[in-house]
Amino acid sequence: MKYIIGIGGVTNGGKTTLTRRLLKSLPASCVVHQDDFYKPQDQIEVGEDGFKQWDVITAIDMDSMVNTVKAWLENPVKFARSHGVNVSSNPGETQILIVEGFLLYNNKMMADLCTHRYYVTIPASECKKRRSSRNYTIPDPPGLFEGHVWPMYLKHKKEMEDSSVEVVYLDGLKSKDELFNQVYEEIQNKLLNCS
Ligand SMILES: Nc1ncnc2c1ncn2[C@@H]1O[C@H](COP(=O)(O)OP(=O)(O)O)[C@@H](O)[C@H]1O
Numbered sequence: 373m374k375y376i377i378g379i380g381g382v383t384n385g386g387k388t389t390l391t392r393r394l395l396k397s398l399p400a401s402c403v404v405h406q407d408d409f410y411k412p413q414d415q416i417e418v419g420e421d422g423f424k425q426w427d428v429i430t431a432i433d434m435d436s437m438v439n440t441v442k443a444w445l446e447n448p449v450k451f452a453r454s455h456g457v458n459v460s461s462n463p464g465e466t467q468i469l470i471v472e473g474f475l476l477y478n479n480k481m482m483a484d485l486c487t488h489r490y491y492v493t494i495p496a497s498e499c500k501k502r503r504s505s506r507n508y509t510i511p512d513p514p515g516l517f518e519g520h521v522w523p524m525y526l527k528h529k530k531e532m533e534d535s536s537v538e539v540v541y542l543d544g545l546k547s548k549d550e551l552f553n554q555v556y557e558e559i560q561n562k563l564l565n566c567s
């Protein structure tokens with residue numbers, strides 16, 4: 373069986389941290405990070421808000437991301453080996469891909485590819501605090517959080533909710549251990565129930 377677990381949600385919610393822990397604990401699992409599909413900086417438009425539009429889905433090459441996930445689906449063992457993950461090729465063995473990113477479920481194809489969807493949330497104040505100590509390849513200009521990042525987060529969350537895609541919300545204020553234990557246990561139970 374093949375499972376694709378989405379770890380979506382707000383910037384700095386703890387998606388990458390949770391994903392790293394899951395990868396360590398789920399044997400032979402692979403990962404696809406949405407950040408790796410950002411378009412080059414010169415293709416990122418400046419919006420009416422005056423900011424470079426990093427927090428919109430068109431800033432990301434979603435076709436390429438979807439194709440990468442489809443390549444995993446086609447042949448998980450080949451995908452894993454070409455990404456340096458050591459897997460056996462026993463027929464029938466469970467294969468797991470984790471897809472991680474802040475705008476996963478605003479693309480219907482990506483949302484549909486996920487067999488399990490998690491969505492991390494944290495309040496604006498915590499998000500701003502965590503983001504201020506983060507080093508992105510392109511540093512945030514002054515005012516980006518209030519002027520672009522947070523309004524776009526709210527807009528995309530609403531769009532996702534209006535689209536009725538089913539997600540399991542995760543409270544990103546919980547400790548890293550609590551979040552990991554919750555998701556790990558749920559995944560184990562779901563996979564056992566599905567097999
Ligand atoms: N559960 C948590 N509680 C407190 N801080 C966290 C938690 N998870 C992650 N962090 C911290 O928040 C920052 C962003 O985490 P990261 O996993 O990179 O978030 P994301 O991938 O969602 O942007 C990092 O400094 C990380 O150590």
Ligand SMILES: NC(=O)c1ccc[n+]([C@@H]2O[C@H](COP(=O)(O)O)[C@@H](O)[C@H]2O)c1
Nearest residue numbers: 382383384407410426427474508509510
């Ligand atoms: N990876 C990049 O090239 C890049 C550049 C500028 C901003 N960002 C920021 O990355 C955020 C999304 O990633 P996280 O969910 O890991 O924070 C967005 O809020 C965006 O503003 C990323």
